[in-house]
Amino acid sequence: MSICGDRSDFAADYDEYRNFISGLFSESWIRDSRQSFKTASGSTVPVKESAMLVKDASSGASGWLGRVTDLSIAESSSFELNSARILTRTFIDNSDDLIAAISPDKTCMMANNAFADFAGLGAAHLCEGRSFSDCLPPRTATDFLKAVDEVLADGEELDSFVMVMPDCRSRDRIFSVRLSPFMDASEKVCGVVFSGRDMTGKVEAENSARESADSAREALRQRSEVIRNMSHELRTPLSGIIGAFEVLRASCREPGQGQCAEGGLIAAKRLNEVLGEILGLAGEDDFEVTVGKVEPEKLVRSVFEAFAPLASEKGVELSLENEGTPDFIYSNGKRLRLALFRFVGHVLDNLNDGGEAFFHLRRQGAENDCEDLEFYFADSASRLAHLGKERFFPQGFTGLAGAFGADAFSRDVSGSLELGFRISCPSLLEATTAKKLEKGFGSGRRILLAEDDINSQARMRMQLEKWGYSVRSVSNGSEVLDCLREDGFDLLLLDIQMPEMDGLEAVRRIRAEEADANSIPIICMSAYRGDVEKILDSGANHFLPKPVDTAALKRLLERVFIEA
Incomplete structure (x- = not known):
């Protein structure tokens, strides 16, 4: 900004202005003089001013020419x-x-x-x-x-x-x-x-945590080993006691003897349950025998009966339509029943207008030697539409269904909403077929039994032979390998804890030596439920907890030979 004449626009301080003029007239030139001007609005502006005196022809002062630079922006x-x-x-x-x-x-x-x-x-x-x-x-x-x-x-x-x-x-x-x-x-x-x-503290903390985790895992491994050995040492003789009472009950001719054997059997089984509860509190993994014979329609109707009071209170009539399902299937009956309870209860809780509730039990087509069984609710009147897709099933139901191989589904079929779950059954049998199999089921089947406890071995051999199987008994894993190399068997039933070579190592060697086409079915027995994962990973087909329940063993043998 250039200024010629006065500086009235800036209203500078009088003394400051007088000093500026005095200097200008005495020096004829002032460079970069810092001033503080007040604008018409009253604000103070820092400026840098340079000025030159203007003279007329007689060298008299006629005015001055100056330049003022606003410093406020630069200084800010x-x-x-x-x-x-x-x-x-x-x-x-x-x-x-x-x-x-x-x-x-x-x-x-x-x-x-x-x-x-x-x-x-x-x-x-x-x-x-x-x-x-x-x-x-x-x-x-x-x-x-x-x-x-x-x-x-x-x-x-x-x-x-x-x-x-x-x-x-x-x-x-x-x-x-x-x-x-x-x-x-x-x-x-x-x-x-x-x-x-x-990162020193973080690295040291991570190393310390890793060492603590390793120590905890080692402590857990040692505890599991102690529990495993304790379970074996307690349940093996208990298995012999239960077997002896079962044999005694089957051979009794007088009513009093039969009642005595039955009482002893009940007491031994109760002792086994108590032992299971104690070992469970000590850290033994809980494992339920995976499959058993289940009558699907009977199971569903028993669930309906349990919910009858609630259904009556809400004015809902439970209706079941069976579409070609088999008389019985092999499945995890306890978990299937729990899934039905959760699902039916959820549907009833959300039906608020009474009327009939249509449930369907349907057998789907076979694929890869497996058949699907569906249980679902058909909602043709959109009575559950208010729930939204996220709440069609009770909380945690998907995980519950997945625990026994079931898949939850929701679908629209011709405007009707169908909600339910599907299970895949590796073996579906009609009752007539089952009756044929029950007669002389073990005839012609050869079983290799490996059990180091003499009492348990004798009891199991007696029971298997009673069912019509041909049985050869050995006491350790090395003898198992020798027998399989010398002769052919239809099934191997072996204990896990045996001297010289345990059952797990025997299974691994068997699977390594045999051809896939001639793979022998293997059922492993163990008193420790924590062995299940290792047993199945080693190549075994099935697991039975000890003491071995006679009925569970019979069902499992039936299932194995039916699939074969």
């Missing part, structure tokens, strides 16, 4: 920039990370307090101007400066690599290091910013 920007620099420096100095700037000649341009403490210098300003190698431990300086040279040459950041550096007290510290180039106005690399985050 300068203030903000300085504030930002101070704030940034404060952040850097207060950071727990090591931060420093390195010049191309490897001089420390600046550093923060954390870096100064690490280097043992005490104050950040003492690092500045020093050779950076003097600020680092000798054994790591060479490798570090090589990395700096790489960043200076390539202009690329090195991010999050790990360095172990001893501090000024010779304690090894683990750092996650980042080296970032910084540029000058011409985009030329003029230095490297180093930042290092101390």
